[in-house]
Amino acid sequence: xxxxxxxxxxxxxxxxxxxxxxxxxxxxxxxxxxxxxxxxxxxxxxxxxxxxxxxxxxxxxxxxxxxxxxxxxxxxxxxxxxxxxxxxxxxxxxxxxxxxxxxxxxxxxxxxxxxxxxxxxxxxxxxxxxxxx
Amino acid sequence: xxxxxxxxxxxxxxxxxxxxxxxxxxxxxxxxxxxxxxxxxxxxxxxxxxxxxxxxxxxxxxxxxxxxxxxxxxxxxxxxxxxxxxxxxxxxxxxxxxxxxxxxxxxxxxxxxxxxxxxxxxxxxxxxxxxxxxxxxxxxxxxxxxxxxxxxxxxxxxxxxxxxxxxxxxxxxxx
Numbered sequence: 001x002x003x004x005x006x007x008x009x010x011x012x013x014x015x016x017x018x019x020x021x022x023x024x025x026x027x028x029x030x031x032x033x034x035x036x037x038x039x040x041x042x043x044x045x046x047x048x049x050x051x052x053x054x055x056x057x058x059x060x061x062x063x064x065x066x067x068x069x070x071x072x073x074x075x076x077x078x079x080x081x082x083x084x085x086x087x088x089x090x091x092x093x094x095x096x097x098x099x100x101x102x103x104x105x106x107x108x109x110x111x112x113x114x115x116x117x118x119x120x121x122x123x124x125x126x127x128x129x130x131x132x133x
Numbered sequence: 134x135x136x137x138x139x140x141x142x143x144x145x146x147x148x149x150x151x152x153x154x155x156x157x158x159x160x161x162x163x164x165x166x167x168x169x170x171x172x173x174x175x176x177x178x179x180x181x182x183x184x185x186x187x188x189x190x191x192x193x194x195x196x197x198x199x200x201x202x203x204x205x206x207x208x209x210x211x212x213x214x215x216x217x218x219x220x221x222x223x224x225x226x227x228x229x230x231x232x233x234x235x236x237x238x239x240x241x242x243x244x245x246x247x248x249x250x251x252x253x254x255x256x257x258x259x260x261x262x263x264x265x266x267x268x269x270x271x272x273x274x275x276x277x278x279x280x281x282x283x284x285x286x287x288x289x290x291x292x293x294x295x296x297x298x299x300x301x302x303x304x305x306x307x308x
Contacts, residue, residue: 090212090213091211092211093209093210093211093214094210094211095210096169096176096177096178096208096209096210098210099208100212101208101209101210101211101212101215102212102215102216103212104212105212
């Protein structure tokens with residue numbers, strides 16, 4: 001089981017990182033807002049993979065110790081945590097040589113939801129179970 | 134003919150004396166300038182420095198600064214803070230879009246120079262003395278400003294620092 005969760009976490013991390021990188025490029029071409037000093041391929045890949053791997057540990061533990069409701073709690077928790085972390089792009093003070101910090105949350109807030117979206121999109125490809133419906 | 138000698142002599146003296154008036158050196162502000170303000174909270178920078186800089190260390194009497202800073206260029210590194218800083222509660226950038234400084238006298242000091250003049254922020258004019266140095270074609274200045282003196286959010290004296298340290302570095306080239 002943990003092997004499946006591990007690869008689900010890894011793939012969801014890479015998948016969401018690719019989505020973040022695509023979004024970053026689109027955002028740059030649309031608004032010419034350049035934050036590559038802070039938000040770049042390395043940091044996006046690292047944060048997305050790290051986030052999904054930590055989520056994977058949570059998923060595994062919740063499923064193990066709460067087999068009935070563990071996944072529902074995990075899904076809710078993942079979404080709430082993703083939502084809760086959007087405060088950081090608004091609160092952070094960027095280096096003063098970066099222009100237009102007003103546009104920084106517009107770049108990074110959507111990215112906070114990409115790991116959860118990646119996870120939910122790939123979850124059934126890795127863990128196939130018969131539903132109760 | 135003799136009667137015309139003195140009028141011509143007077144004209145000659147006036148004409149030659151006109152060339153003896155030494156004009157101070159004009160300088161063009163380089164794009165690499167920085168205007169930083171620091172405090173416990175907030176800190177940031179301004180851009181949008183424009184104006185006339187006329188300075189000659191050998192002729193301080195003819196030297197003069199007449200510069201403006203665009204308030205809307207304030208950058209604290211945080212978008213929300215920038216918006217607040219430009220709002221009516223703080224700088225009120227729509228009503229008072231410029232910070233201006235016009236010198237009235239520049240004198241030398243033991244450590245460099247000082248410019249006496251009028252600093253206008255938020256529509257409030259104050260007579261100030263700004264110390265500065267000029268080396269390698271760069272003006273460097275550091276001084277404190279109390280926002281209360283300029284009626285900036287006086288209703289909340291404890292909301293952020295009242296006294297901010299301003300550090301200005303302005304490289305210039307001969308105009």
